[in-house]
Amino acid sequence: MPLPLIEQADATPDVRAVYDDIKETRSVPDVNNFWKAIAHHPATLARTWESLKEVMAPGALDPLVKEMIFVAVSVTNNCQYCIRSHEAAARRLGMTDAQFGELMAVVGMANETNRLAVGYQVDLDERLK
Amino acid sequence: MPLPLIEQADATPDVRAVYDDIKETRSVPDVNNFWKAIAHHPATLARTWESLKEVMAPGALDPLVKEMIFVAVSVTNNCQYCIRSHEAAARRLGMTDAQFGELMAVVGMANETNRLAVGYQVDLDERLK
Amino acid sequence: MPLPLIEQADATPDVRAVYDDIKETRSVPDVNNFWKAIAHHPATLARTWESLKEVMAPGALDPLVKEMIFVAVSVTNNCQYCIRSHEAAARRLGMTDAQFGELMAVVGMANETNRLAVGYQVDLDERLK
Amino acid sequence: MPLPLIEQADATPDVRAVYDDIKETRSVPDVNNFWKAIAHHPATLARTWESLKEVMAPGALDPLVKEMIFVAVSVTNNCQYCIRSHEAAARRLGMTDAQFGELMAVVGMANETNRLAVGYQVDLDERLK
Amino acid sequence: MPLPLIEQADATPDVRAVYDDIKETRSVPDVNNFWKAIAHHPATLARTWESLKEVMAPGALDPLVKEMIFVAVSVTNNCQYCIRSHEAAARRLGMTDAQFGELMAVVGMANETNRLAVGYQVDLDERLK
Amino acid sequence: MPLPLIEQADATPDVRAVYDDIKETRSVPDVNNFWKAIAHHPATLARTWESLKEVMAPGALDPLVKEMIFVAVSVTNNCQYCIRSHEAAARRLGMTDAQFGELMAVVGMANETNRLAVGYQVDLDERLK
Numbered sequence: 196m197p198l199p200l201i202e203q204a205d206a207t208p209d210v211r212a213v214y215d216d217i218k219e220t221r222s223v224p225d226v227n228n229f230w231k232a233i234a235h236h237p238a239t240l241a242r243t244w245e246s247l248k249e250v251m252a253p254g255a256l257d258p259l260v261k262e263m264i265f266v267a268v269s270v271t272n273n274c275q276y277c278i279r280s281h282e283a284a285a286r287r288l289g290m291t292d293a294q295f296g297e298l299m300a301v302v303g304m305a306n307e308t309n310r311l312a313v314g315y316q317v318d319l320d321e322r323l324k
Numbered sequence: 325m326p327l328p329l330i331e332q333a334d335a336t337p338d339v340r341a342v343y344d345d346i347k348e349t350r351s352v353p354d355v356n357n358f359w360k361a362i363a364h365h366p367a368t369l370a371r372t373w374e375s376l377k378e379v380m381a382p383g384a385l386d387p388l389v390k391e392m393i394f395v396a397v398s399v400t401n402n403c404q405y406c407i408r409s410h411e412a413a414a415r416r417l418g419m420t421d422a423q424f425g426e427l428m429a430v431v432g433m434a435n436e437t438n439r440l441a442v443g444y445q446v447d448l449d450e451r452l453k
Numbered sequence: 454m455p456l457p458l459i460e461q462a463d464a465t466p467d468v469r470a471v472y473d474d475i476k477e478t479r480s481v482p483d484v485n486n487f488w489k490a491i492a493h494h495p496a497t498l499a500r501t502w503e504s505l506k507e508v509m510a511p512g513a514l515d516p517l518v519k520e521m522i523f524v525a526v527s528v529t530n531n532c533q534y535c536i537r538s539h540e541a542a543a544r545r546l547g548m549t550d551a552q553f554g555e556l557m558a559v560v561g562m563a564n565e566t567n568r569l570a571v572g573y574q575v576d577l578d579e580r581l582k
Numbered sequence: 583m584p585l586p587l588i589e590q591a592d593a594t595p596d597v598r599a600v601y602d603d604i605k606e607t608r609s610v611p612d613v614n615n616f617w618k619a620i621a622h623h624p625a626t627l628a629r630t631w632e633s634l635k636e637v638m639a640p641g642a643l644d645p646l647v648k649e650m651i652f653v654a655v656s657v658t659n660n661c662q663y664c665i666r667s668h669e670a671a672a673r674r675l676g677m678t679d680a681q682f683g684e685l686m687a688v689v690g691m692a693n694e695t696n697r698l699a700v701g702y703q704v705d706l707d708e709r710l711k
Numbered sequence: 712m713p714l715p716l717i718e719q720a721d722a723t724p725d726v727r728a729v730y731d732d733i734k735e736t737r738s739v740p741d742v743n744n745f746w747k748a749i750a751h752h753p754a755t756l757a758r759t760w761e762s763l764k765e766v767m768a769p770g771a772l773d774p775l776v777k778e779m780i781f782v783a784v785s786v787t788n789n790c791q792y793c794i795r796s797h798e799a800a801a802r803r804l805g806m807t808d809a810q811f812g813e814l815m816a817v818v819g820m821a822n823e824t825n826r827l828a829v830g831y832q833v834d835l836d837e838r839l840k
Numbered sequence: 841m842p843l844p845l846i847e848q849a850d851a852t853p854d855v856r857a858v859y860d861d862i863k864e865t866r867s868v869p870d871v872n873n874f875w876k877a878i879a880h881h882p883a884t885l886a887r888t889w890e891s892l893k894e895v896m897a898p899g900a901l902d903p904l905v906k907e908m909i910f911v912a913v914s915v916t917n918n919c920q921y922c923i924r925s926h927e928a929a930a931r932r933l934g935m936t937d938a939q940f941g942e943l944m945a946v947v948g949m950a951n952e953t954n955r956l957a958v959g960y961q962v963d964l965d966e967r968l969k
Contacts, residue, residue: 197445198550227452229437232444236554239561242765243437246758250429255422260389261430264396268434270701271400273531273918276441277434278703279452292843293384296881299701301390303884304379305397305406307694308358308372312405314657314686315361316326316665323356323408327679365683368690371891378887399572402660402789407574421714425752428572432755436565443528443557445536455832456937485839487824490831494941497948500636501824504629508820513809518776519817525780526821529787531918534828535821537839551771559777562766563784563793566745566759570792573748574713581743581795584961585808614968616953619960623812626819630953637949642938647905648946654909655950658916660789663957664950666968680900688906691895692913692922695874695888699921702877703842710872710924786959794961815959823952830915830944832923 200231210234213244220248227280259288267302329360339363342373349377356409388417396431458489468492471502478506485538517546525560587618597621600631607635614667646675654689716747726750729760736764743796775804783818845876855879858889865893872925904933912947 203214203225213234217226234240251261262285269277282295290298332343332354342363346355363369380390391414398406411424419427461472461483471492475484492498509519520543527535540553548556590601590612600621604613621627638648649672656664669682677685719730719741729750733742750756767777778801785793798811806814848859848870858879862871879885896906907930914922927940935943 197447198553228446228449229441229444232446233440233557235444235550236558238765239440239554239558242558242762243440243561246762247433247437249754249758250426250433254426255420256392256426256430260392261426263385263389264393264427264430265434266701267393267396268400268431269438270697271397272435272438273696273700274438274442275700275703276446276448276452277438278701279448281434283452291384292880296884297379297383297385297390298393299698299878300379300881300884300887301385301393302397302701303694303698303888304376305394305410306401306697307690308376309398309401309403309406309660310657310693311362311368311372311686311690312358313403313660313662314653314665314689315358315364316662317357317361317405318326319405319408320357323405323412327682362686364679365687367894368683368687371687371894372690375887375891378883395572399568402571404571404574407572421751425755428569428749429752429755429758431572432565432569432759435568436561439528439564440557440561442531442533443524443536443560445533455834486833486836487828487831490833491827491944493831493937494945496636497827497941497945500633500945501827501948504633505820505824507625507629508813508816512813513807514779514813514817518779519813521772521776522780522783522814522817523821525783526787526818527825529784530822530825532825532829534833534835534839535825537835539821541839549771555766555770555772555777556780558766559772559780560784562763563781563797564788566763567785567788567790567793569749569755569759570745571790573745573751575744575748575792576713577792577795578744581792581799584963615962615965616957616960619962620815620956622808622960623816626812626816626956629816630819630956634949634953637942637945641942642936643908643942643946647908648942650901650905651909651912651943651946652950654912655916655947656954658913659951659954661954661958663962663964664954666964668950670968678900684895684899684901684906685909687895688901688909689913691892692910692926693917695892696914696917696919696922698878698884698888699874700919702874702880704873704877704921705842706921706924707873710921710928782959786955789954789958791958791961794959815956818959819952819956822955823948826915826951827944827948829918829920830911830923830947832920 198232198235200228201234202231206234207237209237210240213237213240217244229276229280259285259290262288263290263294263298266298267305270299270302271306327361327364329357330363331360335363336366338366339369342366342369346373358405358409388414388419391417392419392423392427395427396434399428399431400435456490456493458486459492460489464492465495467495468498471495471498475502487534487538517543517548520546521548521552521556524556525563528557528560529564585619585622587615588621589618593621594624596624597627600624600627604631616663616667646672646677649675650677650681650685653685654692657686657689658693714748714751716744717750718747722750723753725753726756729753729756733760745792745796775801775806778804779806779810779814782814783821786815786818787822843877843880845873846879847876851879852882854882855885858882858885862889874921874925904930904935907933908935908939908943911943912950915944915947916951 214226262281265281266285269281343355391410394410398410472484520539523539527539601613649668652668656668730742778797781797782801785797859871907926910926914926
């Protein structure tokens with residue numbers, strides 16, 4: 196019952212233009228299912244792609260660091276599609292097994308200590324205010 | 325009604341030993357309230373500190389990247405204490421305003437696209453399986 | 454290892470009475486798997502059905518609006534079963550593809566700006582207090 | 583801007599009847615702010631109280647165990663009001679500091695290993711299917 | 712330690728241009744603290760405002776329905792700032808106390824049944840696939 | 841694309857030592873996939889096992905109560921693997937169907953009332969401060 200994916204051949208011109216920009220920007224032969232799903236709402240497709248392109252571009256943070264942060268959020272949100280697609284992107288940018296292992300270790304610990312801070316209802320330190 | 329903080333002067337020897345190690349490792353004059361709160365369960369204090377020390381040590385990932393991942397998880401979990409204390413740690417390691425801004429931009433976008441992927445119920449691409 | 458579904462034929466009289474009420478209220482030939490699963494705890498089955506019937510009834514909000522709110526929460530919680538069953542209910546009440554697209558756009562944006570508000574630790578405006 | 587609390591003196595008869603039942607059931611002189619807030623929607627007040635009374639009653643699980651589970655969920659959801667009020671309820675039922683400490687340790691570990699299972703995308707073991 | 716708010720008088724021209732558009736679009740004398748906080752990253756300010764303006768505009772869904780969906784997500788994410796500001800927006804668009812009460816009832820029930828569906832590990836019905 | 845599981849025969853000595861300790865401690869013929877997945881980062885494997893062994897040991901709380909708390913957190917986090925494996929552990933320790941049913945009822949109610957408390961923005965009672 197999920198909406199069927201919209202393939203390039205069946206896409207309207209505005210959708211096809213976004214697909215073409217994704218393929219060119221990323222040098223990939225086809226766009227991921229994510230884009231083919233949200234293409235049902237062309238305004239969301241265009242807006243999301245423009246935003247993502249801007250946010251993930253090199254800047255004050257390295258693109259690999261950005262992809263690892265994306266994975267950290269996706270793991271915390273428990274979104275399988277998001278983990279897989281952004282882990283793949285991080286590996287294309289050079290993430291090693293050891294880096295993935297440390298990434299998971301930090302994500303796990305952060306989730307643990309977050310709950311301890313919440314559960315013990317810790318007040319902000321004066322120097323953190 | 326949260327448990328009172330356990331200060332160094334009132335701590336048992338095992339708790340004091342952990343406090344001393346935290347202060348020496350981090351070169352700080354006092355430990356954060358977080359540690360003074362979980363010290364009510366000395367086993368949790370000792371285990372959490374040993375784990376955190378190991379996980380956040382330099383390794384395949386840079387310590388600043390680790391702190392930014394910690395912030396990303398804490399923002400996604402909406403834990404104010406955790407955001408403040410780890411943002412402070414990231415700034416001590418050199419995080420600039422521009423880096424913090426990009427970090428937030430990625431965390432925000434990841435949360436947005438996570439929901440779009442979930443809501444459109446996107447199936448995994450063959451190449452991601 | 455999930456508990457087997459309890460079909461009408463194998464149900465105790467109290468469970469069967471709830472099934473009958475669901476089928477009559479919704480004019481459906483059979484109840485969803487959700488009800489057949491929680492029927493393992495008949496008190497939860499009866500209480501949940503009575504509550505849901507009351508909460509989702511027409512009132513100050515339109516039933517379609519209620520189902521879309523249910524989908525918004527389910528997407529935010531990443532519950533696949535919940536998204537599918539309430540998206541189906543919303544479509545039966547007339548939700549169009551364009552409405553679903555806008556619903557997802559709002560859910561996505563809300564999750565993004567929620568994280569930005571949390572990450573930047575925004576204080577409440579005076580006029581919001 | 584949160585809605586003002588509805589005190590007993592200003593309550594309609596149906597709201598007052600619920601307040602009276604809460605006070606009698608719990609042997610307390612006044613109801614918590616939670617009830618005075620949701621009393622703005624009397625149907626939600628009545629339904630929630632009836633459900634909670636039924637769910638938290640002694641049964642196959644001990645009332646103290648139920649309150650500790652309530653705290654575990656509230657910590658995971660990061661709901662300060664919920665943690666405080668149910669921690670207080672658990673303490674009234676006899677929860678010791680040592681039990682609270684172990685409760686937090688389990689909640690913390692569960693949140694950590696949940697993320698590791700998700701991040702490493704662990705498939706179900708054959709014997710768990 | 713949260714970043715100080717950037718007031719109109721101290722803003723760079725690109726930030727001021729966004730503030731002016733927000734004030735004109737919403738007919739308000741000043742922008743909310745949210746915008747003054749994310750203005751530290753002008754690209755995020757501009758992108759978020761353009762996206763929000765587009766997403767929340769009247770379309771296939773009524774603006775009030777969109778604001779109530781925003782509140783539903785914010786409650787589920789436990790973001791106080793987000794609840795307050797979007798509840799205020801919904802009230803400006805005409806949300807009554809009775810509608811707010813029903814909104815909360817649906818959000819509460821959705822969160823309850825989401826957990827029951829997850830905890831009982833309910834398989835998708837054939838007709839939902 | 842998830843990392844392949846590391847079986848005992850292919851494991852390095854340090855990983856094998858942890859596997860052996862898990863099997864002996866739990867009297868099981870093989871370790872769960874969870875351990876075979878995180879074994880890609882041996883430090884995480886060793887640390888997580890040592891922590892889990894310590895946290896889940898009998899103490900001020902009964903081991904069955906601890907496993908039910910673990911299930912409660914895993915349901916709230918929507919982690920299928922975690923629910924299945926810890927539900928299995930709880931059943932091995934004697935959890936009955938009636939206890940599981942009550943556990944789910946409490947988890948469901950806690951998630952509902954958590955959202956009501958958050959949505960109505962309830963202030964802490966004086967006696968809870």
